[in-house]
Amino acid sequence: MSVCLPTYVVIDASSSMKPHEAVLNATLSRLHYNLAMNPRVSEFARICVIAFSTDVHVVIPMSDMEQVPAMPEVICGGRTEYGKTFDRVRQCIEQDVHELRSQHLSVLRPTVFFLTDGGPTDAQWQNSFRTLVDRDWPRHPHVIAYGFGGAKRNVLEQVATKALFIADGSDTESALSSAISGLLNTLIASSQTGTMLIDTDVKGFEYVPVAQEYVD
Amino acid sequence: MTNPPRVEGAGAGAGNGAPAADPRGWTLPPAVRLDDLGPLAEPISERNGQAIAVRPLADHPGWLAKLYRPGRHAEDAARLDLLIAAPGTLPEADRAVLHAGTCWPAARIHAPGNPAVGCVVPMAPEHYRAELRRGGFGERRFVEIDWLAKPDASIRRIGLPPPGFDGRLAACRRLAELAAVIADLGLVYSDWSFSNAFWSPDRHSVYLIDVDGCQPAKMPDVHQPNWDDPLTPQGTDADTYTDRYRLGLLVAKCMTGLRDADAFHAVAASPWPNQSAVCEVLLDTLLATDRERRPSAAQLHQALDGGPYLRAMPRPPRAALPLLPVTNPRPRTALVTDPEKTAPVAPPTAEKKQQAPTPSYDGWILALVVVAMIVIFILAASH
Numbered sequence: 145m146s147v148c149l150p151t152y153v154v155i156d157a158s159s160s161m162k163p164h165e166a167v168l169n170a171t172l173s174r175l176h177y178n179l180a181m182n183p184r185v186s187e188f189a190r191i192c193v194i195a196f197s198t199d200v201h202v203v204i205p206m207s208d209m210e211q212v213p214a215m216p217e218v219i220c221g222g223r224t225e226y227g228k229t230f231d232r233v234r235q236c237i238e239q240d241v242h243e244l245r246s247q248h249l250s251v252l253r254p255t256v257f258f259l260t261d262g263g264p265t266d267a268q269w270q271n272s273f274r275t276l277v278d279r280d281w282p283r284h285p286h287v288i289a290y291g292f293g294g295a296k297r298n299v300l301e302q303v304a305t306k307a308l309f310i311a312d313g314s315d316t317e318s319a320l321s322s323a324i325s326g327l328l329n330t331l332i333a334s335s336q337t338g339t340m341l342i343d344t345d346v347k348g349f350e351y352v353p354v355a356q357e358y359v360d
Numbered sequence: 361m362t363n364p365p366r367v368e369g370a371g372a373g374a375g376n377g378a379p380a381a382d383p384r385g386w387t388l389p390p391a392v393r394l395d396d397l398g399p400l401a402e403p404i405s406e407r408n409g410q411a412i413a414v415r416p417l418a419d420h421p422g423w424l425a426k427l428y429r430p431g432r433h434a435e436d437a438a439r440l441d442l443l444i445a446a447p448g449t450l451p452e453a454d455r456a457v458l459h460a461g462t463c464w465p466a467a468r469i470h471a472p473g474n475p476a477v478g479c480v481v482p483m484a485p486e487h488y489r490a491e492l493r494r495g496g497f498g499e500r501r502f503v504e505i506d507w508l509a510k511p512d513a514s515i516r517r518i519g520l521p522p523p524g525f526d527g528r529l530a531a532c533r534r535l536a537e538l539a540a541v542i543a544d545l546g547l548v549y550s551d552w553s554f555s556n557a558f559w560s561p562d563r564h565s566v567y568l569i570d571v572d573g574c575q576p577a578k579m580p581d582v583h584q585p586n587w588d589d590p591l592t593p594q595g596t597d598a599d600t601y602t603d604r605y606r607l608g609l610l611v612a613k614c615m616t617g618l619r620d621a622d623a624f625h626a627v628a629a630s631p632w633p634n635q636s637a638v639c640e641v642l643l644d645t646l647l648a649t650d651r652e653r654r655p656s657a658a659q660l661h662q663a664l665d666g667g668p669y670l671r672a673m674p675r676p677p678r679a680a681l682p683l684l685p686v687t688n689p690r691p692r693t694a695l696v697t698d699p700e701k702t703a704p705v706a707p708p709t710a711e712k713k714q715q716a717p718t719p720s721y722d723g724w725i726l727a728l729v730v731v732a733m734i735v736i737f738i739l740a741a742s743h
Contacts, residue, residue: 145682146620147585177497181518183506184554187619188585210514214495247685248621336555338585
């Protein structure tokens with residue numbers, strides 16, 4: 145039975161990202177190209193891309209990226225609503241794990257790569273987050289967070305369950321590109337071993353070990 | 361710094377202690393000092409598997425220094441020496457196969473206090489590179505055999521010529537031929553996978569890399585996801601029977617362009633009437649419940665070459681085929697387009713496997729039936 149890693153690339157598409165929209169889309173296209181060009185990686189790491197702002201948009205449902213012709217364009221705007229995003233990710237995981245299992249795949253714990261340049265604009269996001277990472281839910285994901293621009297370190301320290309990366313002051317566009325490179329390297333390394341191997345050496349980011357890690 | 365002696369055009373197998381000529385163009389002594397290799401260019405690969413770096417030799421185009429992680433032992437030096445000497449023990453035709461289709465090590469690199477710093481290997485020939493394009497991106501790079509295990513449509517999509525049946529057969533024949541030579545040498549490779557072989561879409565040939573990891577008879581099993589031999593338990597060594605399984609798996613995937621259970625089922629459907637023995641060899645390799653009854657690489661090569669499969673009787677019992685994925689008729693999540701959204705996402709250009717959910721009328725019909733029954737009951741009761 146083949147092993148697969150359900151991977152959620154959750155990207156902040158709020159208004160603060162508007163000036164960086166072109167870079168965001170170019171970065172997503174590069175992510176798509178690199179995965180689509182490596183069939184064994186794209187088969188191992190099934191990807192779902194989610195953009196969030198005032199609402200949550202499933203840009204690419206869980207897919208083998210080799211089968212996806214191109215990445216859609218994301219147009220930024222709106223607030224930075226974390227709560228709805230975590231609710232939606234939970235729904236996706238529930239559905240995707242079911243579908244992957246029906247394909248007789250051995251499904252690893254899902255991993256959420258959470259990329260944001262701002263703090264949450266909704267007050268009650270913690271409830272949704274707690275539900276997402278509740279260890280009593282067998283499908284609870286790992287969360288690897290990348291914060292840049294106006295991202296709040298103290299907030300992301302609550303969100304990251306596996307690893308946290310905080311931009312060291314480089315500009316948002318460089319940080320975004322580096323974060324996606326780190327994400328890609330993590331997926332490539334993990335595909336070689338069949339276990340989660342995080343690339344902690346991400347240019348322009350400080351790697352913050354997560355003190356309280358969830359038990360698999 | 362002195363370069364090792366360059367012996368070009370010398371006859372093979374000098375037999376007088378001098379290095380045998382290497383048809384790949386540069387003959388080295390079997391062991392060289394790192395300092396003797398001249399300047400090393402920037403690494404083309406780092407921290408990959410057993411190597412800490414792979415660096416081109418600036419003064420010898422087409423050759424690489426593969427530098428191992430520290431802590432390799434003297435036994436490793438002996439093993440490398442055995443590998444380096446191995447082609448000299450082969451018939452000329454097999455030696456040519458090995459040199460043309462693998463980056464077989466040419467010399468062991470040593471340094472004071474470290475007998476196995478690494479080894480000198482040839483770079484894969486240029487015809488294993490191709491321009492791969494997708495979307496607005498493209499780059500020239502080595503084509504991993506990963507791609508041959510995809511359908512022709514996928515291969516066409518990245519701008520490569522689709523191999524068709526003949527191209528797949530030719531490449532797999534070369535793969536099995538190489539495996540047979542390695543097995544004849546009594547060596548175990550273990551590392552058969554999508555990333556350790558290149559494929560030439562134009563010449564339909566293959567090229568194995570990382571063969572310097574081969575060991576005699578058995579070696580620690582190199583774990584790679586989706587390449588586990590079900591009859592080689594975790595923690596035990598890989599041997600020639602493990603190699604047979606992994607080779608069979610790779611050939612099954614490359615012949616069918618499919619993966620996982622789909623590849624097994626496609627082979628079982630015997631789709632190649634002119635190579636009917638191939639299916640039987642592959643099924644025995646992949647499904648035999650006794651690992652020692654797996655056909656050899658030479659038998660697979662013979663079948664791929666249009667020859668017969670001479671199977672010892674009784675036939676090896678086979679395990680059942682793996683289950684095929686369930687085709688899920690349920691529509692998948694549609695792209696969310698909330699009318700209140702302030703951050704629109706352009707419609708995906710992805711192939712839509714999913715459709716927007718259709719509204720359900722079941723509830724309304726049930727409600728109407730209930731109301732109708734109540735009305736009939738009231739009317740009946742009032743009469």
